Amino acid sequence: MKTTRSSRLFTRAVGILPGGVDSPVRAFKSVGASPLFVKRAYGARLEDVDGNVFIDYVMSWGPLIHGHAPKGLVKALGDATKRGTSYGAPSPLEVEMGERVRELMPSLERVRFVSSGTEAAMSAVRVARAATGRDKIIKFEGCYHGHADGFLVQAGSGALTLGTPTSPGVTKAAAADTLIAKYNDLASVERVFKANRAKVAALCVEPIAGNMGLVPPADGFLQGLRDLCDRHGALLVFDEVISGFRAAPGGAQAVYGVTPDVTCLGKIIGGGLPVGAYGGKAEVMELVSPAGPVYQAGTLSGNPLAMTAGLWCLNQLKPKLYRTLADLGTRLAQGLATAAREAGIPLQVNAFGSLVTPFFTARRVRDYASATSADTDQYARFFRGMLARGIYLPPSQFEAWFLSAAHTRKDVDATITAARAVLRELGRE
Ligand SMILES: *Cc1c(COP(=O)(O)O)cnc(C)c1O
Numbered sequence: 001m002k003t004t005r006s007s008r009l010f011t012r013a014v015g016i017l018p019g020g021v022d023s024p025v026r027a028f029k030s031v032g033a034s035p036l037f038v039k040r041a042y043g044a045r046l047e048d049v050d051g052n053v054f055i056d057y058v059m060s061w062g063p064l065i066h067g068h069a070p071k072g073l074v075k076a077l078g079d080a081t082k083r084g085t086s087y088g089a090p091s092p093l094e095v096e097m098g099e100r101v102r103e104l105m106p107s108l109e110r111v112r113f114v115s116s117g118t119e120a121a122m123s124a125v126r127v128a129r130a131a132t133g134r135d136k137i138i139k140f141e142g143c144y145h146g147h148a149d150g151f152l153v154q155a156g157s158g159a160l161t162l163g164t165p166t167s168p169g170v171t172k173a174a175a176a177d178t179l180i181a182k183y184n185d186l187a188s189v190e191r192v193f194k195a196n197r198a199k200v201a202a203l204c205v206e207p208i209a210g211n212m213g214l215v216p217p218a219d220g221f222l223q224g225l226r227d228l229c230d231r232h233g234a235l236l237v238f239d240e241v242i243s244g245f246r247a248a249p250g251g252a253q254a255v256y257g258v259t260p261d262v263t264c265l266g267k268i269i270g271g272g273l274p275v276g277a278y279g280g281k282a283e284v285m286e287l288v289s290p291a292g293p294v295y296q297a298g299t300l301s302g303n304p305l306a307m308t309a310g311l312w313c314l315n316q317l318k319p320k321l322y323r324t325l326a327d328l329g330t331r332l333a334q335g336l337a338t339a340a341r342e343a344g345i346p347l348q349v350n351a352f353g354s355l356v357t358p359f360f361t362a363r364r365v366r367d368y369a370s371a372t373s374a375d376t377d378q379y380a381r382f383f384r385g386m387l388a389r390g391i392y393l394p395p396s397q398f399e400a401w402f403l404s405a406a407h408t409r410k411d412v413d414a415t416i417t418a419a420r421a422v423l424r425e426l427g428r429e
Contacts, residue, residue, distance in 0.1 A: 001052055003048075003050055005037070005048075005050045006035070006048055007034065010037070013037075020034075020035065027395070030376065031379070031380040032384070033384060036050075036392075044068070044404060054387070055407075055411050055415060056068070057393050059402040059403075061267070062268065062400075065325075065354070066405045070406075073271055073313065077305060085305055086300055087304065097302075097314075100315070101269070101279070101314070104251075104314065105251055106250075108277075108280060109279070109280065109281055109282040110280070110285035110288075111277050111278070111279030112277065113276070113298075113301050114298050115298055116146065117241035117265075117267065118276070120146075120241065120276035120278040121146045121204065121239055121278075124204070124262045124278040124280075125150060126296065127294050128201045128237060128262060130292075130293070132234065134199055134200060134201040134234075135201060136196055137203070138181055138193075139178060139204045139205070140180070141154070141181070141182055142183055142372075143183065143204070143239070144206070144211035150174050150178050152165060152167040152175075153170070153174075153175040153178040156175075160195040161179070161195055182367055182369075183367045184217065184221050184367050186224040189228055198233065200232060202234055203229055205225060206240075207247075207252035208243040210243070210399075210400045211399070212398050213357035213397060214350045216352045217256065222258040226260075229261075235260075236260045237261065237263070237264065238253055239263075240265055241264055241266035241267050244263070244265045244269065245269065245313075246268055246355065247353055248353075249317045249319075262281070262285075263279055263280055265278070265279075269310050271310055272309060273306045274300075275307075316405075322354075324405070325354035325403050325404075326354070328407055329354050332401075333350075335412070335416030336358045337358075340423050344427045345378075345426055346360065346361060347361075348361055348362070348363065354404070355401070355403075356401045357399070357401060359371060359397065360376075360397065381422075381426055385422030385426075386419065
């Protein structure tokens with residue numbers, strides 16, 4: 001594979017952008033390579049500046065459920081641009097978009113649009129604190145809620161009472177209000193609640209975890225969280241930035257029949273443009289400025305291009321799409337599992353609809369500890385082998401692969417064929 005142009009660009013990039021990228025997940029550091037620079041993308045394909053074409057399973061990390069550059073979206077955006085790119089004043093699109101979101105996810109009685117998932121999660125916590133008059137939040141090991149200070153936290157020595165920063169630059173004070181529990185372990189949540197009586201404003205969870213690789217919730221886990229939040233007077237915040245509109249049109253909350261107080265949205269909601277949103281019970285959301293005293297604002301929030309892309313994207317979410325995606329997901333997951341078995345390589349494949357993660361481990365993956373038992377060196381070798389065969393995977397073991405409406409059975413079968421060859425090589429090493 002020729003990578004002359006990408007290599008040259010990367011050399012320039014590291015001279016101006018920290019690490020050569022604008023978001024760390026795009027670097028190929030953890031898979032021992034350097035990133036490819038993209039010239040264009042269409043359907044399920046990514047073409048780099050050297051002319052290599054790949055079947056893409058990153059799909060911009062989740063937003064592109066309809067594939068790259070779908071015709072209808074491109075046209076809608078072109079038309080919208082001519083009417084102006086940002087008004088700094090309300091537009092009918094925001095009302096339409098808000099109502100559309102509520103139709104799909106009725107628990108969002110009120111919604112505020114922002115420009116990223118990070119903003120959504122950070123603002124959701126602010127309003128939850130205001131609504132409860134409490135300071136602490138609970139999050140789960142291995143869940144990601146964007147890069148706001150209070151979320152870049154891991155369990156400290158006093159795990160039940162105090163978090164510690166995972167990034168320099170996050171103060172101990174910011175981390176101290178974040179408590180850490182174990183995913184799919186209700187007892188761990190109960191312990192944290194009990195050690196912090198009447199102090200917890202919100203429990204934040206990815207109802208289908210996608211940021212330690214894909215880890216679906218165990219039976220009864222989400223309902224258990226709902227019950228614990230009710231018992232302890234905390235708000236239940238679902239971070240559906242990945243699962244929203246992907247698990248089902250109504251998100252994970254529709255699939256599992258558990259209603260959160262506040263929901264965070266991102267990724268698919270913007271159809272590839274920068275959109276996030278948070279919303280929930282009217283009595284909570286009416287605290288947000290200017291309806292209420294909780295300040296939160298954005299120059300480009302709800303701008304007409306973002307709303308146009310989002311509306312187009314949400315309007316194409318038909319039940320048939322989810323059946324097709326689930327079939328593809330199952331086919332891919334089974335193909336990978338079979339290929340690994342044949343090659344004698346331990347592989348746990350987690351799958352949910354259009355989300356798939358193969359973990360290089362013999363353990364069943366249901367939380368952060370089992371996810372991180374995966375052999376990341378082996379994943380790196382797998383990644384490089386797949387890339388050389390025209391398959392673009394997430395450059396990290398701990399990410400979900402994303403399928404889209406643009407992926408075909410043929411694409412999936414080609415991917416399995418490539419995986420069979422790469423896994424066989426790994427099995428021989
Ligand atoms: C991607 C992601 C975020 C952050 O969204 P950004 O738009 O990258 O800021 C938050 N929560 C979850 C679950 C995510 O997957």
